[in-house]
Amino acid sequence: MKKIEAIIRPERLEQVKVALTDAGYSGLHVESVTGRGRQRGVIHSGRGGEHYTIDMLPKVKLVLVVKDDNLEAATNLIIETARTGNIGDGMLFVSAVEDAIRVRTGERGDSLL
Amino acid sequence: MKKIEAIIRPERLEQVKVALTDAGYSGLHVESVTGRGRQRGVIHSGRGGEHYTIDMLPKVKLVLVVKDDNLEAATNLIIETARTGNIGDGMLFVSAVEDAIRVRTGERGDSLL
Amino acid sequence: MKKIEAIIRPERLEQVKVALTDAGYSGLHVESVTGRGRQRGVIHSGRGGEHYTIDMLPKVKLVLVVKDDNLEAATNLIIETARTGNIGDGMLFVSAVEDAIRVRTGERGDSLL
Amino acid sequence: MDTGDTAWIMMSTALVLLMTPGLAFFYGGLVRGKNAAATIMQAFVMLGVAGVAWVLWGYSLAFGPDLGGFIGNLEWFGLRNVGMEPGPYSDTIPHLTFMAFQMMFAVITPALILGAFAERAKFSTYLVFTVVWMTVVYAPLAHWVWGGGWIGTELGALDFAGGTVVHINAGAAALAGAIFYGKRRGVARETVPHNVTMVVLGTALLWFGWFGFNAGSALAANGGAANAFVTTNTAAAMGALTWMALSWRYTGKASIVGTATGAVAGLVAITPAAGFVGEWPATDGYLNAFPALIIGAAAGLAGFYAVRLRHKYALDDTLDVVAVHGICGIVGAMLTGVFAVSTIAGVEGLIEGSFDLLWRQLFAVLASIAWALTLTSAILWVLNKKMGLRVDENAELAGLDRSEHEEPAYQFDEPGLGSYSGGVSTVVSGPAPEVGQAPSIHADDEGISS
Amino acid sequence: MDTGDTAWIMMSTALVLLMTPGLAFFYGGLVRGKNAAATIMQAFVMLGVAGVAWVLWGYSLAFGPDLGGFIGNLEWFGLRNVGMEPGPYSDTIPHLTFMAFQMMFAVITPALILGAFAERAKFSTYLVFTVVWMTVVYAPLAHWVWGGGWIGTELGALDFAGGTVVHINAGAAALAGAIFYGKRRGVARETVPHNVTMVVLGTALLWFGWFGFNAGSALAANGGAANAFVTTNTAAAMGALTWMALSWRYTGKASIVGTATGAVAGLVAITPAAGFVGEWPATDGYLNAFPALIIGAAAGLAGFYAVRLRHKYALDDTLDVVAVHGICGIVGAMLTGVFAVSTIAGVEGLIEGSFDLLWRQLFAVLASIAWALTLTSAILWVLNKKMGLRVDENAELAGLDRSEHEEPAYQFDEPGLGSYSGGVSTVVSGPAPEVGQAPSIHADDEGISS
Amino acid sequence: MDTGDTAWIMMSTALVLLMTPGLAFFYGGLVRGKNAAATIMQAFVMLGVAGVAWVLWGYSLAFGPDLGGFIGNLEWFGLRNVGMEPGPYSDTIPHLTFMAFQMMFAVITPALILGAFAERAKFSTYLVFTVVWMTVVYAPLAHWVWGGGWIGTELGALDFAGGTVVHINAGAAALAGAIFYGKRRGVARETVPHNVTMVVLGTALLWFGWFGFNAGSALAANGGAANAFVTTNTAAAMGALTWMALSWRYTGKASIVGTATGAVAGLVAITPAAGFVGEWPATDGYLNAFPALIIGAAAGLAGFYAVRLRHKYALDDTLDVVAVHGICGIVGAMLTGVFAVSTIAGVEGLIEGSFDLLWRQLFAVLASIAWALTLTSAILWVLNKKMGLRVDENAELAGLDRSEHEEPAYQFDEPGLGSYSGGVSTVVSGPAPEVGQAPSIHADDEGISS
Ligand SMILES: Nc1ncnc2c1ncn2[C@@H]1O[C@H](COP(=O)(O)OP(=O)(O)O)[C@@H](O)[C@H]1O
């Protein structure tokens, strides 16, 4: 089992979700984060006619645990749907998950995903 | 060291926290997430007399890092306390943690957990 | 690649961010969490002249994915900058990351970090 | 008819109207976020419920031609012959204006009670309760005190703007409410207010509107109104400072919510007294500010310790209606008997040496409590049997916003993020579920029971 | 001059002023969080825009000396000779007070329209639109109805406080707006209100202010004002209950936002009727409350089903201005023809047996719709060509708060946390970008296009 | 006595009362979320503090029988002989009403100052400061200008509703405050407003209340009040548009907070002038709107550039009180000398060819600044020695809501989630810590110092 953590633009979440649903990935969860990378920040205008650069930008972290076999496909799907081609599109990290358990039933393993 | 990430119902968090305390797990943290799985969504009523289904549901992600030996016990405790038997009870993921460090003292390792 | 998850005081985030920038770590993201550990909680005063202890404290989870070589340096930097010496300074967890991908370009691996 | 008086009472009516949303925000800020919108709704909807019931039958029962000192008859049903000319209660303002002014009192009084059973009340039962309560409990008491009934005319107790009719009445009903509804689930003693800024907003609107409540009760724009205006502000200010000082004494911190609550406590206590107290001693007008200062301070003290006492006992009067409206209302009604002066009130209070008024005040207080407590208990007992007072456990844990209205108060984030949000993916507009057979708050979930 | 009348109309003017922020919060609560501040701004800024334009030319065009029944001339430009003495419209209040009272109507009417194209309007074009619209559409219609023009004097249709001038006018303009602006991107049918508590706050301020709007339109503190005050409150209460009941019927839940909307619908519908209806039947004053109750209920019904109907069609009238102001305005204007009674209105409505007024009302309604729809469409067509009505897709997805104002509504958390926050690290105060060539909302980003 | 005048001034008093909560929200929205409740509290508590101090000694010092043109004596202590009959300041309203109206000015003026040292002030010291300041700085200045003292009677400078007494006074005190309190920790130049919707709410309440402030200062419901009402609205509208245009010019975006601030700037500047300007030129009443339009525009310009200037220097006047109240107050006081006309003000301004008034205005401005700056500095210097003005670093970083009041403004989420929430697990109600020895905000933590 692999965990995909994709930090993407909030505006793209809806499309990515739909794409994942269509591809059969129903389980997922998202968190609200702020991040920085290449993108320098977001501009805020003050009442004195100034610009402030806020160095942390609002992003969404989408977390998806998949079977090892689906990793490549899910990764590509997310990347392609989330991409706009501009700085700030985000990053995706992959790590290993050892077990998954359904709280309701206590079932374990790959079959839950 | 193992990391347990349990995505559970917000309404059950208090009980799970108490159960963990009683069992001696004092350290933990929680995040507010929204997720979807088997549960189809939450219903919202509009002023025009319609129902909207919001496909993402509010959940809590409880994160607990435990010694390898305690994994099974902690997992079971969380599952049992968080369970209501209805769809939407959540999922629990386990992954490996390589190190833990206390910021205040710089101490490392299993003994912190 | 390693993932550092540092749960620190919200008040120290700004300094840690600046220190990381100065040391050349530009990419990172943060999440708002509440946690408990050694610290017993935060006090709330009610209108009836009572104190309530809220057992969960607001913390920031700073997430930083680094090359294996930089793990030690980044960890120390965070610990030192986030430390105040009082209970409640937080914990830092390290785990393995298998891959990193830039959404915009599809590039992979260590060189992104 | 006098245009100045009419202008002032129309304006006062508008001010009192604003108190109900003020109360909605005061209460709404104090509850937990998952009940914020539902609590605000419970207060706000009274503008509709009592607004309609009052013009239909409420006004006629309370102020219509007297039946044996006990209640008005239904001659004025649907505002029959309540018109643009002055009515029996004032020569200088239109009868309709007097009716509208009184309506706003009938709107806010049932809303006050909801604080006792906030965060667990079933909305449908609540609506039935308020209609019955306004008709059966409120209208007769208003008649007794102001509509030509026995308390005002025979007993001769004083109640300038609603110490008995509004606050003691609501406070006693709240006691019955807290008992009959029972405790909230999973709440140790008190919860943390979800929005302190909203509490202050509500308090500000209440304070602002209370000038209409009290100074408007003079039914004229004259010196009496001016006096009521000043005593009102002074008691509120003193109540706020007193409560703030007490919270500071006990926790080492000045409580913001406590300061706001103290202002409300002061306003409650001055309500029955506002237009009757002022000069002290009467002979040379020395220290006109003191009666109101003392009443405000007494209200702050009484309210604060009543809240502490309530914490000691098992009573889950969620928003402390008994303490703030019941106890402070009693304090105000009794101190009216102390500080009333003949030059203003036309009757001597204790400071002019007469115990007489004090006894009459006590009697009126006890009669109001007995009346409200008994009847409210009876109503709640029946409603509990027939409809159920509370939502079920799942609904209570999920919060009333979601379970009773399917409308969370806040959705700050982008769809798919944050707490109660999510992308609107499907719009299901039919088939309509039957009324009464409400759907589960989850699309495919039988509930979230433990 | 009468001090009581003057006091009441000054106060009414202040009350109507407060309705524009009220509307700002009503609308602001209904939109998504990323557009909250921008939507509030669009309403709030009308206090500035129309506040200046009205004293310069608007008042003179609408109420200045008549030119052929069609428009006022510019003799009163810049308030020339509009002074402290009574003017032609009332003997008992200063001319300036009448002017100020009317100004507040000119402030809120353009603001009403923005609900139709909320969440996508370009701010600069919006400003130009409102100035042109107030001058070209609003001022003439106000003149026709109240300023000595043909609808009021020749046709003899009734409009007490703005059924045609304000609500039908704004509703028809909103229809044009929804069509010309087109649908929001990525929104299926409706979005979830981001802050229900703010919706209720806005409704409360609207209801409070509406007493000035309607009872103030009597231009005196007399029985007529008292009657308008009571009909206003009654229709609002009944509208709220009606809409609540309907939402309950269809979803099994009492909608909070629906109850608030129902109150607004009732207020809209009673506006043209407020000072003309009341007694029913006129002879013995029986059931004075009923005309307003019926108008409120009709507004709740009409508004509710109009919203449902709108959902069926592709029209993205974001905040249902057509339904709530257009349709309910028409309902009110027509029912004025039904319930007007000669003792109050000086002319017989249908309940006194005469169809005459009803036809005149219908004609006035149709004329207002035709006028507003045609001219608003023409203005929007031109503005779309010249300036563009909408923001681009990136800006719309990011939300107007960030893209049009660079000021997110909320920043609750510590810098670096939560949604739209972050540590303020660099302050760039120059070089100033050229006006019109607005910088990207991201510091080094060409936009977020898909 | 006149009922219309009395109705208007009672209503005006209520309106001015509402300005203090309005200011609380204006300021509260501008600060960071961790200081929101505390900032609101600092303004709100003035209703208690000044409300009590004023009826005890404040009114007597400011308006009581004159002592050498400098201050009133204490004959009216505790409202002794301040009663329901008209007093020396007006024949048509009760003395108590005049007293109450003036009280609301004494409530809001100290609250204005807090913006200069927001986000770092120690609450206990702040309370002491406000009581002393109201007594030592405000009361004498009010006496000089309005209470029969030397500025009003001998110098003959004009101040209709508080340009010197309220705004310049508070602005100069704010300058001393920003200097003595010093800069906030870790704040580069400015922070991001945590709630723009709250800023607009505050502005709306201020604007609404300002009609009472200015038009109420006519002390009658007459043509003069009507004129003050209109000039007030016009200057506010123009101030808002001017500031909006300037922010657009510099950032390419229309600033929402800037537009709101511009409205406040316009309201500040028109305050001394409201009832004295209008006709221009006086002879044929041409262009009555223009003086107010010019004053509003001047205020927008002056305020905007004063904010920019302040950013250039090290002064941490957190919420720009010096710019918005000090500078715009000076602009208004001076332009009163320009636009006052003899038909309204009884004295000729510059536009009628006389420089005389302008010099008197300048002298009054300079005297007010010198007075307020010197005395406020002295008070702050002493308080800093004796009590300390600021909270310590840990408290400032944690935010005043938690450190000074232990009441975070917002707790939106379920217990255990989100920012400042958590399950209430233990209720510790005793033993009470000693006053002054406040507990740490963390249950077992010695603080969060770096
Ligand atoms: N090393 C890292 N560790 C943790 N998060 C990172 C790291 N690098 C980037 N991120 C996250 O990824 C987001 C996108 O990165 P960014 O460089 O802005 O986009 P792009 O890939 O288009 O240049 C950042 O906002 C941040 O949240």
Ligand SMILES: Nc1ncnc2c1ncn2[C@@H]1O[C@H](COP(=O)(O)OP(=O)(O)O)[C@@H](O)[C@H]1O
């Ligand atoms: N593959 C997955 N990856 C990430 N999160 C998941 C995954 N599957 C489920 N979840 C999370 O677990 C939650 C519970 O799952 P759900 O299917 O609704 O409950 P149940 O197990 O009772 O059927 C979801 O809301 C989602 O947040």
Ligand SMILES: Nc1ncnc2c1ncn2[C@@H]1O[C@H](COP(=O)(O)OP(=O)(O)O)[C@@H](O)[C@H]1O
């Ligand atoms: N075992 C754990 N699993 C997950 N989070 C933990 C664990 N232990 C501590 N934490 C997190 O670390 C934070 C700091 O720990 P705490 O014990 O309060 O500080 P200190 O290290 O100064 O004693 C806690 O608030 C909690 O969020």
